[in-house]
Amino acid sequence: MQQHQIVSREQWIVARKALLAHEKELTQARERLADERRRLPWVKVDKAYEFEGPNGIVSLGDLFKGRPQLIVQHVMFAPDWDAACKSCSFWADGFERMVPHLAARDTAMVAVSLAPSAKLEAFKKRMGWTFDWVSSGRNDFNRDYGVSFSQEEVATGKPMYNFGTTPFYGPELPGISVFFRDEAGAIFHTYSCFARGLDMMNAAYQYLDLTPLGRHEEGLPYPMDWVRLRDQYEPQPAKGACCHG
Template sequence: MQAHKIVSREEWTAARKALMAREKELTQAREALSRARRELPWVKVDKDYVFDGPNGKLTLGDLFRGRPQLVVQHVMFAPEWDAACKSCSFWADGYERMVPHLAARDTTMVAISRAPLAKLEAFKARMGWTFDWVSSGSNDFNYDYGVSFTREQMEKGEARYNFGTTPPYGDELPGISVFYRDETGSVFHTYSTFARGLDMMNAAYHYLDLTPLGRHEEGLPYPMDWVRLRDQYQPSQVQASCCHS
């Protein structure tokens, strides 16, 4: 870590206030961007998708649970895998307890993966998660919303991730899609984001961004190389010495 300049409290406060001015500019720009996001045109979903859930078959409309808004977390979990992607699980740990708060604002959140329901349920139990998680293994949902690609698409270079702006690094990739259901029951696709667009939904990363070391991922084979499933970290990595005798 680079040595930092040590100053008086007064000098530090002045520097902090200067940075605060830049932070406020970013906040205002983010609010303007959020308004523009809400003003995007919509696409009506005419295709019938049927998912496998713990209590049986569910349509896309069913996933709303009677609310007008639906946020879908595309969790990477291919049918042949035995566990979900560790990075997607990193995000899942963050939104696990968010569901009731979203519901209070007329929004339902659900995770969707191609793995069979039995694998989703087993991994969900292992991680202690409670959010809704359904399987899209019997439909084209993941392919239609740009997070899964066929072998043929990959071999021919036809896979288009992040609207064709990011080269796909695998046939299962992360994303978030948002839908709206009106009073007639019609469903509309309103938004999707992928790759670094998911970054703002990871609270742990943003806490790290407040610290002197930041995410300190420099020099790793890839940025998230350090991430593990929550139950795979070594005890020394998760126990704070101030809290244990």
């Protein structure tokens, strides 16, 4: 951790206002980017995807639950795994309680993974999650939307993830895809993001970015090496705490 200058409150306010100017620049840039995102062209979805849910087979259209917009969180959970990816679970903990708020703005949200529904439901119960989660193991949805690749594709070393800009680090990778359904029932793919594009959706990271230590991931084998499933963290004693008997 770098050494920080210790100043008076008045001096701190001056420095904080200078940073605020840069924060406002970022906010304005983000708003412009969001507008560009909304102006992207759409692709009509012609495949009749079927997913396995806890109550049987459902279509892509069913996942909208009567709403015009659908957000799909692609959660890494291969059929032979016993648990979802710890990093994807880190994101899932963050959006767990967002679903009613999104629904209030005409938007449904669902998690999609390759593992069979029974495994998804068991892990969902373990984590205490309530969001909808369906299996895409019976279709090409994961491949079509850029989060599942064959071992042969991975072995080539050719970047295919994140629109061909990011090297593979495995056959199962994370992402978010967005869809729109019009009044006639036609479905359109409007947006997808991967890799660092997912970063803004992790509230815990955004909070850590406000702190002096930040994400504190320097020197780790990879940035999220520290992340565990929520029920696997070791209890951490409060550093600097004083206890008197």
